[in-house]
Amino acid sequence: MEHFHRNNSSHNKTYSYIDYSNSYYNEETYYMYFYVAPGIIIAISLPLTLVGIYALFSMVRKDHIAPIYVINLLISDLIQLCCMIVQMIVQPESLLIIYIFGLMASVFFMVCISLERYLVIAWPLWYRLRRTIKISVVVCVVVWTFPLVCVLLFYFSDDFSRVSPTALGVFFLLPFPLLIFSLVGTIKALSAAISVRAEEKRRIVGLLVLVLLIYMVLFLPGIIWFLIENEETVLILGCVTFISFRLSPLADLFMYIFLRKGAVNKVLSCLCCFRKDRTSQTSSSEIDGNTHTVTSV
Template identity: 45%
Template sequence: MISWLDWITIGIGLPLTLIVIVAVFLQVKKNQGCPIFVINLLFSDLIQFCGKITMNKDYYTGYVIFCIGLFASLGFMVCISLERYLVIAKPLWYRFRRNIKTSVVVCVVVWVLSVLFLLTPGSPIMLACLHVLPIPVFIFCLVGTIKALSGAVSVPPDEKRRIAAIQVAVLLIYILLFLPIIVVLLLEMTSFEVYTYIYAICYVCLSLSPLADTILYLLSRKSFLDKFLASLCSCKTSDSQEMSTRDIESTTVANTETV
């Protein structure tokens, strides 16, 4: 089942990730900004796909490649969350401190740490602790961003929804797809009876993480999220109008019967 899942995720995720990378570079070419962390996040997804393909011929080499991409993906999710928080909570500091050189240095550090984490020997408990570290960062950025948005008068409402949606998506992706592996790492120290089933579930979650990163990129695109929220608002408006019409009709019928 897992091997079939790998081929399905590779068949869907690999071309989709390549299309998104091309879209990002076209965005940069049009001078619409350079989302360096998003680009590196997508490249870490490509490395994960390459690792899975390599596993079919050389399992150990493919596993190493996959883990490097996985650790890097988690690191760049932290960078994206912190960046969104600084844009709202510390706009002046972020505007004067942010530059391409600093972002490149941060990306290099993330890639180097991803390799070092893999090469450093450690117990499952140590690896589980490393996976738990981003949780306080994600929660802090989410709470801090929402608090800052509530007092940001100059930020349009649609922009507030977009920024908040990115932070919520990052936290949900981590909790649903990355956090379950912590259970597996801790259960490796025990002889839990249903360990194989839990391992399969966690592997499925990790296999879906590159697809979730694509969704995260779409949420960061203003045009996509605006259309999505507009469709939701139109549906909500049509439902409320329909309910209002029904209320008016029922009130008219009741008044007619009373007369």
């Protein structure tokens, strides 16, 4: 998302484009933020996102609808990636509203993923009767419609390029309590769930923790930037927001790991093997060093 100029006063707080070549940016910083970093993110995220969508379609079953929300999340990421590609070539002002639409949809599909996992564990009998692909599709349509209505209201306002940062900050902050509630409620429910296997518990908790971390690390800086009034820190937070928002499509791809059965165990086993190798190498080095000392003596 392009950097924006914030014109703060007691009566007006606006949100509009700035000239990228202004005095705040030298030439190296300009190309790093607007070409190099987005180019690397696009080169990695775009093919992996397409592969992830294709792989998740094969996982959708009548009793396993969580991939539907992740698929829609990745589609919202595709919208953001396409906007980033166009932004690197031209910088149309109207593209901003499409990018914001992709961000809004991405955040609320993260909420859908968290709440769906919570309902599976906390209210299994109630949710089992309502866990159908048809209902999931309806939920997805509602989630797509809500940010679409918001951005259309922005677009058909007097000047859609002058959107209130405070309104955007409040909008992006709404999912935060829902994500916290889903994680805490799921952990409490899992502690009493005897029938749920240990691997399944790790996958569910890991997915919810990942969603919350993505939101806190990549979206909270932008929310603070939207809401902040101190002009001295606006530029630094703006740069952090610019990069963090663009990293969200790449971070969302890690959710695929927690939807594949056995994938979490494979990752943990790889990490354990890596730690064992490092430990054995350290022990071997210490033994070799002690042997060399004894030999010298």
